[in-house]
Amino acid sequence: MRASLIQIAVDEDESVTSRRQRVASLVRDQAGADLVILPELWTTGAFAYEDFAREAEPLEGPTYEVMAKAASDAGVWLHAGSIPERDPEGPLYNTSLVFSPSGDLAAAYRKIHRFGFDKGEAVMMSAGRELVTVRLPGTTLGVATCYDLRFPELFRGLVDAGAETLVVPAGWPERRRSHWTLLAQARAVENQAFVLACGTAGTHARVPQAGHSIVVDPWGEVLAEAGAEEQVLTVDFDPGRVATTRELFPALKDRVL
Template sequence: MRASLLQIAVNPDESVAARRGRAADLVREQRGSDLVVLPELWPVGAFAYESFAAESEPLEGPTYAVMAEAAREARVWLHAGSIVERAPSGALYNTSLVFSPSGELVRSYRKIHRFGFDQGEAVLMAAGDDLVTVPHPQLPFGVATCYDLRFPELFRGLVDAGARAFVVPAGWPARRRAHWTLLAQARAVENQAYMLACGTAGSHAGVEQAGHSIVVDPWGEVLAEAGAGEEVLTVDLDPAKVELTRDQFPALKDRVLGTPPPTRA
């Protein structure tokens, strides 16, 4: 199984429409991949708080339309990163979109843990409350977004729901890059699942981004890691390695606290 993470930059001199077109072209170039991933809030920038309301869009808005077409033309499963969704109620959400190779919106996920400590995203956006897994035919995966990475109980819930991998788009600051790498590996190791974490390059509203998108296997080994700039990170995965790891080192079955061990699919 081949996965491609598109670590793009959010340039303030580039219009949102132009960036949508550029991202769609990059998706089309990944024809032959089995999964393509974009970062968090790439249309506007994860720290561009003052632009959230103006650049918000309905779930099936401009980004949805462009990404659905790109997924269909490339014939890829596409995690299209996240958008600022304006719900019918008027509330804003940090919402991820996942498309099938036919261009169908298979799942959407509203970010549960909002970053900001009573500022920024934490006050401007509402919180989601549903765990989301995607029935990818080769590697069913759970969806989380950026700050969610710091909350291991979310990932346990995704494992219980059948996830064999996690896909985490992010707009992670460079000053906390060490946490990004550490947490990505920790979530993979403790859940014996692949981790595909896709960040952004450049800066968001003056906040330097970490980049360093990373793919970790179920044993915690880093299979591929990007640099700080714009980059397409492509890696081949072996879906069978998840069950192999869980069979050879069956730590999940020894869980005592919290929810019961996951049922083998």
């Protein structure tokens, strides 16, 4: 399976509309990949709290429409990162969208763990409640977002639901980049699963971003890692290694809790 992680730089001087079109073009350029992944809140920037309400959109809003067409044009499974979603009843959510190669919505995931410690996202957005998996030919994706990476019980729940490849879009800050790498590898090792973690580059809301999108195999080995700038990280991986790893080292069978 070939995955392309598009590590987008969020430039505050670029309009959201322009960025949507630019990113759609980048997605189309990945025709031939099986899976394309975008970062968290790439339309606004994950730390641009003041933009969340202004740029919030319905689930089937402008980003949905542009990304659905890009997925269809490229013929890829597209995890389109996340958007600030405004529910018809009023609340905001940090919502990820996953599209099939036909451009149909395969899944939507509302982020469960909101970052901010009683400010920012933690008070501006509501928490999701549902774990989400998506069946692809050859593997099942488990969907999580950024701060979720710090909560291993969420990922164990995804594995219990059949996940073999854990996808984590993020807007992770540079000052905690070491945690990003460490936690991605930990989630891979403890769940004997692939982890595909796609971050943002650049600086938004005066917060430098970590970049360094990363792909980790079920043994915790780093298969590919991006640098700090905007780039496309493409890697070929064998989803069958999940079953092989779990058979050779059946640690999950020894779970007590």
